[in-house]
Amino acid sequence: MSRLTPGVLLVVAVLAFGQVARRQEPLVQARRDFHIAKGEPLENTPPLVAFTTVALGGFRGIIADLLWLRSTQLQQEGKYFELVQLADWITKLEPRFAPVWAFHGWNLAYNVSVLFDDPADRWRWVRHGIMLLRDEGLRYNPGDANLYRELGWIFQNKLAGNADQMNAYYKRWWAEEMATLFDGPRPDYAHLTPAQADRLRTVYKLDPVIMAQVDQKYGPLDWRLPQAHAIYWAWRGKPYARGFEALQNDRMIFQSLADAALAGALFSNPAEDVFIPGPNLAIFAKARRAYEEALAAQPDDKSIPAAHRNFLKTAVIILYTHHRLAEARDVLADLRQRYPAPEFECDLDTYVYRQLTSFLSDMGQREALNMVSGALQQSWFWLAMGEDERAQGYRQLAQTVWQQYMKTRTDPEAIQRSGLPPLDQLSVQAREAVRATLQTVAARQRLAGQTAQ
């Protein structure tokens, strides 16, 4: 080897490195453009992750397998205290392999949580699952639509849905956490303090700018409830979703929106210990539109029309019980037109009565009395809570059931045998029953201010 050779080789190596460095940025940009998950270079990587991903090389897989074996074994033995750490290590060994994050997030939130009886224990594990996906998984895989959907699914199914018996507890805890971030159902986007915005971004990974966009398109949403968060994460995954992923994303948005319309507004009165997720009437129109868009986009999908029909049927009842009679009539007309059926060929009062009593082939006196009394108590309760519109809806419902039931009992003998007491009398009883349950002076005063309707 001549003396010049090392120098020449060094120059060639430097030139080659220069060329590689020059091609690196366009390559990353191309990955970004094609929405490839691994396109975004890892930034601010913790030393441990940097070390494991570079230094361990191919041995990472073996170590991950061994840790996975241990994790499975401990879970089978009912020893859970190490699972969070093991999940953390396994995912950090393969940080750019999104399915591993998806599996472990789901495992903690679903498989481990249900092994506990205490709701606080369950909620802790659901939160571990959320945090693993949200705080870590998406950090390393910011372009993975599937991971956004997995996170959204925990909010849509585990928290907002009712498959888990403890779902009410999760909703309550989540709402309490959100209440520490903003007052009311959503942040005041224009007047967020830097501290509030920072906490939303850093702790909950919620970007107020994107929240405002989501609210503008689908809202006003109640961000204390999980449906809004399911929509948010599906929305965040939208730019990266392709093909079937895009369809799944859209489904998550319109399903959560429909759910938010039916139970996505929180009525909370801490003094009375009242926490009731109820309908978000302000987004009914947007939920209907979202269904219509989905129907138009997926004309061959059989499940969407069925879901849409059920949504509209429930919407009629909810609008009716909230005294939105014109909107309820409009939805019923829509049902009649889109899904012709004998059950829709009647006036609104009759339809609501039939829907509410359909579970009883022949409504007896006791059932009718219970239903009327229940609706009246609901009416008085919401009056005491200051929700006049809802109170009026329940009053309307009680009146309809009473009238429909008594319609068939005209002769005095039938009235005496199986009739109902006068509505006013039932209303006074209902008011007394509600008064006994109220805890605050303000609520009692509101109730006292109302006369028997």
Add this chain to the structure above:
Amino acid sequence: MKRVWAIAGIAVRNAVRSRVVVVMLGLLLLAIVGLPLTIKSDGTVSGEVQVLLRYTLGAVTILLSLATLWAGCAAVAMEVQDRQIHLVMTKPVRAGELWLGKWVGLMTFNAGLLVVAGAVTYGLLLWNLRGERANPQVREEILVARRVVRPEPSPVYSIPPGRAVRFTFRLPQTPVADRPLILRYRFASSLTDKNPVACVFVAGAPARADRWQQQQFSAPGGVHTLAIPPALVGADRTLTVDIGNIHPVPLTMVFDPRDGLAVLSYAGTFAGNFARTLAVVWCGLGFFAAVAVTMGSLFSLPVAALVAGEVVLLAHIGASLRTLAGDESWLRGVYVVLYWLTKPWQMPDPLAKLATGELVSWGWLGAVGLWQVLVCGGVLAAVGTWFFNRRELGLPA
């Protein structure tokens, strides 16, 4: 024996002089203090305590194992390589005495480090549990030594809808009066959903008028515990527990015969359990030291370290091979053979027992000491000595 102690003393002095002791102490303290700061627990105080015990003592065990392997292999192999062995072997010292001297030196070194590491960990644990953090759950479930008693074999371990099944536990000793017995149970449900199942537990001899009863809603698959008054145990130290399936939706509860049911009874203090755990770890290190010194007597340092590392790795993952042996893949046969080959020297795991408040008994400690140190160590000593006697030490460079 005097010669053995002399060789052991030289080994310890060498370790101190070469600052191995200081470096190891530094590493151990770093692991003990640093690990709890970086490890994530499940978010509960009891989870933190379990992680602290499991991971800090686990890290101590690993560090000492690695140090033992290296030092053990080097103890003889390096002396052969540097020809210092000639100074020893030309004296009236037998190969067996050399082997034993090196082993005793290593174990003295390990004992010292283990005592320091154990004391620091224990202190850290007490500091961690100051004030309100030492809640009753931690005290009764983790900071205790409880004996695990399985039920007597039962013809049935499944409970059909509306039925009850009786299980009998024979306790080895009369339970302590002010310490409740803990019934630990786990079952599977014939329904696919994971919603809690309604069941009822009735404890005490069937003839007693004061039988204890408790209704529970327990999630299938989870580990549940129930405190039972110790007074319900009969004079013959028998506890009868009837479990009734009263879930409104018909389903069958199935208990795993191996670990579905157990009664945990108080058997001693946590401090005693902690000390016995360290002793079991020390016995394990004794086995490693024996492997390492034997390999160092047979091979050069790199080969000895590689072979000893392989043996120790197999000893550690031996128990996991059982899981793989249950697999239906074509490799199943390999795993089964490996499992049975490694079974005699698979490492005991006292830390798992310590972290879950289970008793590390004197009997178990004795059995581990007898098997790992005396039997396995003795065989290894014999093999090492036999080969070393036949090894040509005066080879030209």
